[in-house]
Amino acid sequence: MREAATAMLEGKGAERAVIVLGDLNDEPAAATTQILSGPRGSELGTAGYDQPDRGDNTRLWNLAVRIPAEQRFA
Numbered sequence: 776m777r778e779a780a781t782a783m784l785e786g787k788g789a790e791r792a793v794i795v796l797g798d799l800n801d802e803p804a805a806a807t808t809q810i811l812s813g814p815r816g817s818e819l820g821t822a823g824y825d826q827p828d829r830g831d832n833t834r835l836w837n838l839a840v841r842i843p844a845e846q847r848f849a
Contacts, residue, residue, distance in 0.1 A: 777810050781833050788832040795835060803837065812837050 776795060783793045801808045804815065812835050817823040819840050839847065 780811070780835055784833050786832045788834055793835070811835055 780793050780795055784791055795811065799808060799811075803812075803818070809815070812818065813830050815821075817826070817828065817830070817834070819836055819838070
């Protein structure tokens, strides 16, 4: 899944949108989750979010943090 998303982004993540949907049955700190979203610290709402780095052109963002907690499914 990560390879397919990276290929679709073609290093143009700031210009191109790719959405990966699914129930991953994992937590944000899990290694399998980090393969998709990258190392912790650059997610939405963290101190590293506004700090550009070399991973930005292929980064996938977990948008679940933008869903109000009472509307999330556990």
